[in-house]
Amino acid sequence: MRAEPPPLAADTTALSRLLGTTLDALRHGATDRDGPLPAGGPDTVTRHLRQTLGDPLPDTGTGPDEALTTLVRALAAGAADPAHPLCAAHLHTPPLALAAAADLAASALNPSMDSWDQAPAASALEALVTATLAAEVYPHPTPRPDALVTTGGTESNQLALLLARERHGTVHTVVGANAHHSFRRAAWLLGLPEPLVVPAPRGTIDPAALHDLLATLTGPVLVAATAGTTDEGLIDPLPDIADRCDATDAVELHVDAAYGGPLLFSRTHRGLLDGLARARTVTLDLHKLGWQPAAAGLLAVRDAHDLTALGHTAAYLNADDDTEAGLPDLLGRSLRTTRRPDVLKTAVTLRALGRTGLGALVDACMDRAQHLADLVEKAPGLDLRARPTLTTVLFRPGGPGVTDATVAAIRRTLLTEGRAVLGRAEADGRLWLKATLLNPHATPGDLAQLITLVEGDTHR
Numbered sequence: 001m002r003a004e005p006p007p008l009a010a011d012t013t014a015l016s017r018l019l020g021t022t023l024d025a026l027r028h029g030a031t032d033r034d035g036p037l038p039a040g041g042p043d044t045v046t047r048h049l050r051q052t053l054g055d056p057l058p059d060t061g062t063g064p065d066e067a068l069t070t071l072v073r074a075l076a077a078g079a080a081d082p083a084h085p086l087c088a089a090h091l092h093t094p095p096l097a098l099a100a101a102a103d104l105a106a107s108a109l110n111p112s113m114d115s116w117d118q119a120p121a122a123s124a125l126e127a128l129v130t131a132t133l134a135a136e137v138y139p140h141p142t143p144r145p146d147a148l149v150t151t152g153g154t155e156s157n158q159l160a161l162l163l164a165r166e167r168h169g170t171v172h173t174v175v176g177a178n179a180h181h182s183f184r185r186a187a188w189l190l191g192l193p194e195p196l197v198v199p200a201p202r203g204t205i206d207p208a209a210l211h212d213l214l215a216t217l218t219g220p221v222l223v224a225a226t227a228g229t230t231d232e233g234l235i236d237p238l239p240d241i242a243d244r245c246d247a248t249d250a251v252e253l254h255v256d257a258a259y260g261g262p263l264l265f266s267r268t269h270r271g272l273l274d275g276l277a278r279a280r281t282v283t284l285d286l287h288k289l290g291w292q293p294a295a296a297g298l299l300a301v302r303d304a305h306d307l308t309a310l311g312h313t314a315a316y317l318n319a320d321d322d323t324e325a326g327l328p329d330l331l332g333r334s335l336r337t338t339r340r341p342d343v344l345k346t347a348v349t350l351r352a353l354g355r356t357g358l359g360a361l362v363d364a365c366m367d368r369a370q371h372l373a374d375l376v377e378k379a380p381g382l383d384l385r386a387r388p389t390l391t392t393v394l395f396r397p398g399g400p401g402v403t404d405a406t407v408a409a410i411r412r413t414l415l416t417e418g419r420a421v422l423g424r425a426e427a428d429g430r431l432w433l434k435a436t437l438l439n440p441h442a443t444p445g446d447l448a449q450l451i452t453l454v455e456g457d458t459h460r
Contacts, residue, residue: 365440
């Protein structure tokens, strides 16, 4: 006799029971880990997982409860936990519980955002939410702005270059020395010349050097500025850069605000993004300072007409007569075909928290960064790179005998022992420890513990 097939996600009773199993496994895994990172390093983590997994494809399955319990617990035990206050290396956010819950609903319903008949309500929701977020970037919409949902900053930056190429043909890309690596890869993928690099001697683009470079170029140019650099969380001088672009024929501005863009929600800090609306395109990531489960990227465009270049027809998805009859055409909303309704978790978050609630979370993390900088300045054995602009703090042990190798070894020791997760960044020709503070629940005591751990490893 054939076994009954396992229940589908649409069986909410079965899903509820399995969700309980999953949550129990997450709790037990976090207890097993007992810290921000599993101790032992890569070999130990791999060995434990291999032992737990056994044969990835057994002849006879173990059943849903055992599989969920075993593998979710193992993954949680071996995870870098972004919700732990001592996990502060990367732009790796602790997602909001309500956003994760909405993401579960998206997975259970499984709309595919490539044709209306697979995602009737989800496609309408995406259009409404993306228009609203585009209006945050471009508050005085002339012409009409819009935004596309992407997998993150890399895809958004690639789309920005693609749209510039479709407007102008071969386009020269100009980036700062502080720019994200995705621009070089995007130019390569699109068959464009390798980006030209402007010096960023203080971590941000030098406008005078940009002016001098633009004076040597002919033909269309896309200048890519950054609002929130990966290494230091710095913001390029956007108004000055926009002035330089406007003063030169055939030069357009793109801003990679994947990190800093959500400052738009903060009444206190949104002024740091003055000049953003002068860009033709803007990259945003809400899985950074938006606390969404990945992926939650956006590309905002000042003129929705620019998106017509992405138009594409596949008869089984958007036949001309269906489109003429009023069925929305979704293929021009992405380079991807099958894609998740990632907009749902964002829509739930926007509705639940509002602009004020999201702004308060941004402000909290900005405050945490300033507090950590205060602690570093008061610690006699530590050097602070600079006061933070966003939520990134660079610091390192000071004093004679401390080399870049010392700094790297401290970071690796904390990682291997599972005690703290700090990043690394190079600035001023030296290596620095990097704390990226995206956890609004981190306390002053947590930050003091981070300092204590670094000081303790310095004196080993």
